[in-house]
Structures are given as C-alpha cells and as structure tokens.
Amino acid sequence: MAKPKLRSNFQPGSSLWAVRRAQWRALGLSDEDMEKPKIAVVNSSSDLAICFSHLDDVAATVKEAVRAGGGLPFEIRTTAPSDFIFCAGGGGGYILSSRDLIVNDIEVAVEGAQLDGMICLSSCDKTPPAHLMAAARLNLPTILVACGYQPSGEYRGEPMDIEEVFIRSADALRGTISTEEIGAMADNAVRGPGVCSGMGTANSMHVVAEALGMTLPGGAPVLANSPKMVEYARESGARIVDMVLADLRPRSILTEGAFRNAVAAVLASSGSINTVKHLQASATEGELDIDVFALFEELSDTVPMLSAVRPNGDKSIEEFEAAGGARAILKRLEPLLDREALTVTGKPVGDNLAGVVPVGDEVIRPLDKPVTTEAPIVIMRGSLAPESAIVKLGAREASRRRRFTGPAVVCGAGNDAMSAITKGKVKAGDVLVVRGGGLKGGPGMAGRASMVAFLLYSAGLENEVAIVTDGQLSGLVNKGLVVGEIAPESAVGGPLGLVRDGDLISIDVDARTVDLDVPEEEIAARRASEGEPRLPEARGYLALYQRSVGPMSKGAVLGGDAVNRA
Structure with a gap:
C-alpha cells in the first residue's frame, strides 16, 4: 500500500521547507527524520497538581514508541487545569473555561506547524474532553491515552x-x-499521581473516550504509573503512527453510533454529569448533527445502571478496573450498542469486544441483574429550564426525594448561598435558588455550586431542601435533590433570574420537570420591569470567554452563539 502524502512535508526549496529545515537541523534532525509522520505528543504536565505530575514520564514512553514505530514525535504543552487547584481564583470560573483554552492551545501548535497526527495524554477532568474536542475540530488522526487514577489512602481505618x-x-x-x-x-x-480515584469526571471521561472508540481498548480506568498503564501508553504511541499512515481520522470514528455507545457507558457506570456537556461539545466541534442531551433522555429509559463506584456506591475504582473496566461494561452492554462503530484500532466495536469476559457479577453486573433500572442522570426541562437542566442521582436511595414543591429562597452564586445556609436562612421545605453562576454569569460557571450542596448535606438538610441553580455541579454530586446547569442561565434572561423569594417551585424527577409556579402574566411583568439583563464585569481571559462562549445546548464551546439570549 502506498504511503499517504503527509501534509507536514513541504515542497523542497520552498520558503516553508527552508526555514523549517533550518530549525530542525539545529535540533539534530536528519533528512530521514524530516520525511516521517510528525506526531504531536500533547502533554499537560504541571507541578501545580498531582494529577499531572507523572505526565513527563508518560510522554517519554510515548515518544520512544512513536520513534520505534517510524514516526517523529514533537511534544507540545497545554495549560494543565486541576479543579481542586484552579478553583481558587475567578470564583472558580477558570475550571470549565480552561477546557476550551486547551483546545485552542492544541490548534495553535498542531495546525500552525501542520503536524500529521496527535497522541493526547489525558489526565484530569478538562484534558480528556479538550482532547476529544480538538480531535473533532482538527480531524487529524488522534488517539487518547488515559493516564491513570491516583492511589488513595486511609484515615482511621476507613478509605479516604x-x-x-x-x-x-x-x-x-x-x-x-x-x-x-x-x-x-x-x-x-x-x-501518588493520577486523577481522583472515584467515578468523577476524569475517570468518567476516560471511560467515555474508550466507549467512543478514541482509545485503545482496555485502558480505562488504569492505575497511574502501573506496568499496565506504561504498556498501554507504549502501544498507543506505536498505533498513532499506523493511524496516520492509514489516514484514519476522528470524524470516521465519532459517528452517532459512537456517541450512543458513550452515553450508554456513562449511564451504565453512573458517570459524571459533566460528560453530557463534554460529549455535546465534542459533537459541536466536529460539526456533527448530534443532540447528546436527547441521547441521554432516550437511552436513560433503556440502559440500566450496572456499576456503582464511589461516590455512587461502595465499590472502588480498583475493583472496577479489576472487573474489566470500560471494556467489561461495554461487553455487558453489547446487545444495546452499535457494534459496527469504528475505533482507533481500525476495527469496529464488536470485533474489539470479541472474547472479552467480565470478571465476576458484583462490580459490573449483567444486564439482567442491574444495580437499578432507574437512570442515574436525568435531563430536566420545564418553565424554569426551557432548554435543559440536569440532575445526578447515582444509585437512588429510598430516602431520596423525587418530587419537591416549596417556596424559593433566592441567593447569588457562591458565598451568598453558603452564607444563607450557615446563618440558618434556609429551612426545611425551601427551594434554594442559586443563580448567577452560569457560563456567562459566572463567567465560566463560577460560584462553587457543589459546595452549596455539600453544606446542605453537612447540615442534614439534603432531603429537606432542594436546590436549583444555573451553576455547574461537581461530577461527584449525588447528595439530595439538586437541579443544576439550568439553561438559559439567569445572566442572559433565563427564567431563573425572574424568581422572587417565596415563589413556588416544583420539581418532579420522574416527570423530568422543573417549573416556576407563577402566572405567565406576572413573569411577563417582571421581565418588562427588569429590562435587558446585564452581564457581570469580567477581565482578562474570563472576559474573552464570557463574550464568546456558546449555549449549553451546544456544549458551551467558544465561538458559538455569543449573545445566547433567552
């Protein structure tokens, strides 16, 4: 088979060829090197967070494998956002907004240099979706490497x-x-190094990447720095060269069937609610006509929950990996999957799953013996959320309320809402409205909505007070009844901005509705008296993000509908 023409090989004698040759000769590259497939090794190594601290070693392994496979690796760096570190400034607004910064970091380096493919070292929460988004946008041969979860410890004899x-x-x-x-x-x-050890956003997105077919099978989850992870990274480095030579591109893999498979895997593993926006963002960047929110609504009726890893249940991520991880949960789901969906192996999902046998029936259960048949993630709509909202329930407890009607206690995002709880202003029977923490109002979904939910839990009110918010919730939140990411958000004229103290709000998880029980004429009068909403002042990168971020329905990507009025 003839080798494809590489876009990185410029016309000899041209100015692009000459100046590049001068640079690369000075780096010690040979004529033979300069003809090879040129692979970006996308690394977000950082000393700021333990989740990225091991990536330089992973990059070294990958580069060695790329060279052995006949490619020429170039390591490029992106920002390295850890939620637990980057949450300190900007009210937490740098957390989600950093995802899109990574995508643009990648575009600038890979498109600017006209490289031929990418191998992305995916670690903490925002790197896996950013890598998928960049792959979909650039449509160059790409493979993700899940770089593993951290070993956790003990405190007073209990897991910590x-x-x-x-x-x-x-x-x-x-x-x-x-x-x-x-x-x-x-x-x-x-x-030790690696991502959070529960089924939070990072491990959920590693599962998503495998279910989409964008990683080699069998790598999610994996203990960071384990021999298994190192070998998986090495195999991925070799594979990306073959993908470039075969011209296997992401948009051949990221089909509707692949997204259906990924949504099924999230529901079956009770994954993070953040997978919804991240999957939608990947579809949007790939110019794919796929409504991920609708897929979650559809598949939540048919896909049972097969595993409950902490904090959704009592199983550990180590047990989940030992039971077969993402590959095992996909095997359990095989009758419900698109088995013809192509993957980075060059083979369809069905071929990759041939011969896979899940280990035991307790950690990853069979389809006919699920943890529960009720959806762990529920997409909500209603007069308070005309576009969408989301509830994470995990493995539903008998005591957890599914219906709630109560008077609103209205607070701003972050400290305002937390102060109301600590000062006793929020009482049993109330619906705590936390607004101003959306994509543009935060900006960047700032406001620490998760801490508000945890405070209610700490106060013993998680089943006595409901929360509705336009803020982002942690992928870990499954305490009490919390309706998050209400869209349109209050800052752009969404109904949440028109709620007043004492207004009745009704939530029905089974009906998937969240409504403001106020007459339409009263709402219209409030809207007229309020006038056009004003966005809060922002500076620097957050101001750029605020101006250009698109709606949640498109995955909150930059360059979308910059106005996004209700």
Missing part, C-alpha cells in the same frame, strides 16, 4: 480519597469537625 475530603470540607466550614481533622484527612487522601 480527595472526593471525601472535598465533601467533608463542608463540615469543617460549619465547624462540626476541626481544622486539624480535615487536615489529617487531606494528608492521607492521596498516595
């Missing part, structure tokens, strides 16, 4: 991980545990 520290920090804020105790929990929560 960073998710538990995050949740229990609400107790410290309320003063029900001491600073010394939460400090001791933190000191024992993380025992």
